[in-house]
Amino acid sequence: MARTAGSHSDITGPRIQDAALRLFARHGYAAVSMRQIAREVGVQAGALYNYTPDKQSLLFGLMQDHMRELLATWAARSQVPDPGAALETFTRFHIRFHLERPDEVFIAYMELRNLTPENHAAISDLRGRYEDALESILKRGVAAGVFDVADTKIATLAVIAMLNGVNTWYRAGGRLSLEQVETIYWDMVRKAVGL
Amino acid sequence: MARTAGSHSDITGPRIQDAALRLFARHGYAAVSMRQIAREVGVQAGALYNYTPDKQSLLFGLMQDHMRELLATWAARSQVPDPGAALETFTRFHIRFHLERPDEVFIAYMELRNLTPENHAAISDLRGRYEDALESILKRGVAAGVFDVADTKIATLAVIAMLNGVNTWYRAGGRLSLEQVETIYWDMVRKAVGL
DNA sequence: GTTTTTTCTGAACAAACGTTCAGATAGCGT
């Protein structure tokens, strides 16, 4: 046997990424084998290598795609001049964006240590750029005298850490709507920066 | 060859736990082999099985020890009646305790998915008890009318997530002392709960 | 309808995996 009926790279490629994403998020990169991914796609393990040079690149691609989309989506937003309004926009954007992609977020935070040094540096750089987006808002607010923040760098990391926590417990269809969750967190963020 | 000079279970046992802790934290449970742990201890892989029935128990033991120590240490503290003071005590305790044990904390949060269902349930239960300790403080503060918190459950998770973030960036000997870090975070927590 | 290209199979590779165990030696109690 060889090429199978209906096979097409436009179909198999994304399916491999989807399967890898889900399996990596569920069991962890190191615990998932190429054969498991292949089985999920309905293909033999060797076929995966038409789409990725190796397992590491598969992980890196997923993380890089996620971070780039995060940055691009945020950059596409029209920036509000008022620091308070900008912070609210960021807070709600962050929660919504991350809740819509639980698997990507999980991988981006948990699998950093499974990247090669070069790949790790690349992802860390993208992460840093996103953190800078928040920190620049905090700095503007401090400069304008509307935020009360002792250390903008720490506040940046603290806010992001707090917001990321949503992904550990929120489930669609639960006690609270996405809108309610956003509002509750925004309320805490707002108060934390002294607004 | 067989038993080696100077070998003793009181020495080898802890060394195995130390090595497993460090390696699991650095590379992840699934990515670390029993042979790597053994090499770190200076022993053959088979010798590990005098101290643990299997790899899974090694991980579970580390996580359980950590969570029990966390709960016991917190329980040993004399509880302050004032909710505000209690929250400050908790905040400073949490940061200090966790910064003193970066590897244990890392494992306790990252390796949950590598536990068997029974072990997972056991650790989650311990985790839940610790979260309850914070939530009870928040509830007392809300009842006393000194805290402004929309949802104590979410606030609990948000505060813990924020505080846990310290472990991702703090390094001893850096720009800020532990005392300073505690104060900055307490300032944010205090404001976030409307105190 | 024929040729070329794309996509996949199935087998193979060496290496590493967790775990077991008979046997050997070190340390301890007597």
Add this chain to the structure above:
DNA sequence: ACGCTATCTGAACGTTTGTTCAGAAAAAAC
């Protein structure tokens, strides 16, 4: 000094790992 027990080695087990590749079939190009 001797025997007993605790501790470890070294080899072995069956399985799984990531990856490669010749060949075969489907799809696309002509």
